[in-house]
Amino acid sequence: MPSIKIYILNTVIIVFTIILYSCDNSYKPPNIIYILADDLGYGELGVYGQKIIETPNIDKLANNGMIFTDHYSGSPVCAPSRSVFITGQHTGHTPIRGNDEWTERGDTWNYQAMFDNPSLEGQRPIPKNTITIAEVLKSAGYVTGMVGKWGLGAPNTEGTPNKQGFNFFYGYNCQRQAHTLFPMHLWRNEERVILNNKNIPPHANLKEGLNPSDESSYVDFHLNDYAPELMHNEALNFIEDNKESPFFLYYASPLPHVPLQAPKEWINYYKRKIGDEEPYTGKSYFPNHSPRATYAAMISYLDEQVGDLIKKLKDINQLDNTLIIFTSDNGPTYTGGADTQYFDSANPFKTELGWAKGFVNEGGIRVPMIASWPTMIKAGSKSNQISAFQDMIPTFCDIIGIDIPANMDGISIKPTLLGNLQKVKHNYLYWEFPAYKGQQAVRMGKWKGIRKNIFEGNMSIELYDLSIDKLEQNDLAMTYPKIVEKISNIMIESHSPSPLLRFKFPQLGD
Numbered sequence: 001m002p003s004i005k006i007y008i009l010n011t012v013i014i015v016f017t018i019i020l021y022s023c024d025n026s027y028k029p030p031n032i033i034y035i036l037a038d039d040l041g042y043g044e045l046g047v048y049g050q051k052i053i054e055t056p057n058i059d060k061l062a063n064n065g066m067i068f069t070d071h072y073s074g075s076p077v078c079a080p081s082r083s084v085f086i087t088g089q090h091t092g093h094t095p096i097r098g099n100d101e102w103t104e105r106g107d108t109w110n111y112q113a114m115f116d117n118p119s120l121e122g123q124r125p126i127p128k129n130t131i132t133i134a135e136v137l138k139s140a141g142y143v144t145g146m147v148g149k150w151g152l153g154a155p156n157t158e159g160t161p162n163k164q165g166f167n168f169f170y171g172y173n174c175q176r177q178a179h180t181l182f183p184m185h186l187w188r189n190e191e192r193v194i195l196n197n198k199n200i201p202p203h204a205n206l207k208e209g210l211n212p213s214d215e216s217s218y219v220d221f222h223l224n225d226y227a228p229e230l231m232h233n234e235a236l237n238f239i240e241d242n243k244e245s246p247f248f249l250y251y252a253s254p255l256p257h258v259p260l261q262a263p264k265e266w267i268n269y270y271k272r273k274i275g276d277e278e279p280y281t282g283k284s285y286f287p288n289h290s291p292r293a294t295y296a297a298m299i300s301y302l303d304e305q306v307g308d309l310i311k312k313l314k315d316i317n318q319l320d321n322t323l324i325i326f327t328s329d330n331g332p333t334y335t336g337g338a339d340t341q342y343f344d345s346a347n348p349f350k351t352e353l354g355w356a357k358g359f360v361n362e363g364g365i366r367v368p369m370i371a372s373w374p375t376m377i378k379a380g381s382k383s384n385q386i387s388a389f390q391d392m393i394p395t396f397c398d399i400i401g402i403d404i405p406a407n408m409d410g411i412s413i414k415p416t417l418l419g420n421l422q423k424v425k426h427n428y429l430y431w432e433f434p435a436y437k438g439q440q441a442v443r444m445g446k447w448k449g450i451r452k453n454i455f456e457g458n459m460s461i462e463l464y465d466l467s468i469d470k471l472e473q474n475d476l477a478m479t480y481p482k483i484v485e486k487i488s489n490i491m492i493e494s495h496s497p498s499p500l501l502r503f504k505f506p507q508l509g510d
Contacts, residue, residue: 029141029246029400030373031322033309034392036085036250037302038078038149038178038257039357040368041332041340043347044299048368052274052343053296057307058326058370065324065372066381066417072429072443073330074389076357076364078175079123079151080433081329081389082252086132086152086164088393088408091432092494096152097503098435100124101176109176112199115184118155118192122174124500125159126152131405133393134165137248140402143167145238147231148252151175155187162189170234171252172227176202178254179285181261182223186230195225206287212279213289221261221286228255229263232305236312243316248396253305256298258336259285266297266304280337291337323373323399323417325392331356331364348470360431360441360450361472371417378419385416386443388429428487430494434503440495442487448472449487454507461487 042048046055047062074084075091075098083089083096091097102124107113114121126132134144145168146161153159154173161169172178173187182197200220210217235251260280270293280291288294306326313319332338332345334353340346346356346363356363369387371377390410397404398412409430415422428444438454446467452458461484463477477484497510504510 028321030376031247031249031313031318032137032142032396033249033251033322033324034085035306035309035324035326036082036148036252037326037328038252038254039330039333039338040256040299040302040328041343041345041347041351041356042328042349042363042366042368043351044256044332044343044345045368047370049347050343053299055299055303057303057310061306061310061324061326061372062370064374064379065370065377066383068369068371068387069382069384070386071327071367071369072365072386072388073328073367075431076330076359076433076439077435078149078257078329082151083126085389085392086126086134087130088133088390088405088410090388090390090409090430090494092430093407093409093496095126095130095498095500096124097498097500098433099151099175100500100502102154109202111177111180111184111201114174114177115199121177122154122157122159123151124502125154125157126164128158128163130164131407132164133396134161134248134250136165136393136397136402136405137400138165138167140397140400141246143242143245143247144250145169145235145242145247146250146252147171147235147238148250149175149178149254150252155190160190166250168238171231172254178227178257180259181227181254182221182225183227186227188234195227195230197223197225200286202285203283204286205283206281212281212287215289218287218289221259221288222264226261226263228253228301228305232308236308239309239312239318240316243318251309253302255302256295256338258333258338260288260291260294260298260337261286262294262297263301266301267293269300270294270296282337285336288337292339292342295338295340295343320374323371323376325369325371327369327389328367331367333357350471355472358436360433360439360452362448362466362470365431365441373417377417381419383416385413385422386426386429386445387413387416388426428490430490432491432495432505434498434505438505438507440491442490442494444483444487444490447483447487449484449491451491454505457507459507461491463487 046059074081083094281287332340349363394412398414431441433439440451442449448464464472
């Protein structure tokens with residue numbers, strides 16, 4: 001018997017599509033490309049103030065479109081942030097609310113064991129009846145494709161991309177596998193593609209006796225088949241193959257998430273620019289001879305790929321009819337040799353441990369967002385509209401002209417994109433994160449409420465006025481108790497107990 005979500009999606013959507021095409025056979029809804037960088041900080045793009053790393057293609061995309069100053073990711077880490085985007089629900093409702101490596105299956109961090117037994121690969125799956133952005137667009141006549149990092153359902157489960165609405169998938173099923181950019185395999189739909197790379201165990205370091213100052217000592221960490229390049233080529237092919245149909249491409253790049261691995265020509269470029277530096281030989285991720293140069297190289301290579309996508313759209317005469325969104329899944333990391341403090345990666349917010357990735361402070365969840373749609377979005381425009389990942393499904397539905405599915409936590413920001421009055425705005429944004437000692441946060445206008453260390457019994461709320469305190473340094477909770485009370489009520493109303501034990505908050509009554 002068909003699932004309930006198919007009935008929901010196939011009522012108004014299919015009827016609308018039939019009427020639309022019968023009335024105007026020449027009508028073609030806009031293509032949509034959603035580019036999701038991985039751990040890219042708010043301040044790591046030139047148009048957002050970066051001074052060292054060069055991003056000319058992304059900067060040009062912004063100059064030809066709209067920059068958002070107050071856009072938020074779904075969560076401060078990978079999987080739940082993607083779940084918010086995929087489902088249109090914030091982390092008080094979306095199925096996946098934290099990274100869950102599903103360790104009860106066995107040795108899930110052993111690359112060789114995962115290679116030998118794919119049932120050890122991947123993360124705990126989103127439920128079968130989840131309504132996803134791919135299913136919504138597919139039911140509206142779009143060809144749906146994804147390249148990059150998935151992280152929302154292991155192979156042979158109901159949570160794989162192809163079982164959640166994507167016609168085509170190529171990339172990492174498992175976010176642990178993306179802890180090397182030279183993996184032994186990737187996935188094409190439901191089949192493994194074996195690559196010409198040997199097994200380098202996660203957290204491997206230099207072999208004993210090798211000189212950290214000798215670049216040849218790092219040969220094991222730059223192999224043959226570079227996953228970001230392979231996935232990028234598949235993205236270009238997907239666009240070419242579907243140029244006659246409206247398409248949705250979810251481009252979930254693993255860059256610049258560590259480990260530090262990048263094309264050598266870009267590394268050499270930044271070695272000349274940055275100069276000599278100390279090698280990274282820590283215990284987190286892989287070692288690297290030129291860590292700052294390599295980190296910058298990863299971002300500039302991603303920028304180069306954005307330029308390739310735009311060129312492809314021009315070549316097939318589809319640029320004017322394509323909405324491109326560029327953003328990041330959370331703030332910058334603090335580990336793996338990525339010297340994000342050197343680059344001031346979360347600028348104007350705090351970048352260091354405790355303030356960026358993994359935390360609901362602004363540096364962890366405020367992310368860049370650029371929207372480009374030639375002839376529709378005004379070039380060089382900027383918006384301080386408060387928005388978040390859960391807004392993408394409502395926005396895309398509004399642009400296409402179909403009903404927004406029920407139970408969405410987002411709103412359509414189509415009016416903002418088109419330069420019109422945004423009548424419907426968020427009363428608040430909500431986050432919960434069942435990791436890093438347990439956290440909740442609320443953005444309500446200029447106010448930001450944060451509750452940390454929940455698993456240690458703390459239920460007090462810090463309060464910050466972001467209009468004058470972007471660094472979240474001056475706690476005003478004692479000064480504005482009524483605002484704190486309102487935020488506390490929002491935290492209560494927004495939290496629904498997760499059916500998964502891994503994501504429960506006993507302190508919140510789960």
